[in-house]
Amino acid sequence: MDERKERAPRDGTRAPLVAAVSLTPVQExxxxxxxxxxxxxxxxxxxxxxxxxxQLWLTYQALTDGAFRRLEG
Incomplete structure (x- = not known):
């Protein structure tokens, strides 16, 4: 049987989705x-x-460099 589905509010807004995962520091x-x-x-x-x-780019580069160094061992 079909389960009842919640309808979107009539004003066009929807409830925000919440991710159940966390991103890596590089992705953030x-x-x-x-x-x-x-x-x-x-x-x-x-x-x-x-x-x-x-500054955001330099931070990103530093994080990616650190991640690659950890992968290299």
């Missing part, structure tokens, strides 16, 4: 870069420089 750092870039006017303009994005 990359997520911070992309989230920032989507909101930052300087990041979207190729003629501008964004210090925040640069």
């Amino acid at each position: 750092a990359y997520g911070r870069i992309t989230a920032h870039a989507l909101r930052c006017d300087d990041c979207r303009d190729v003629d501008q420089h964004c210090d925040v994005a640069e």
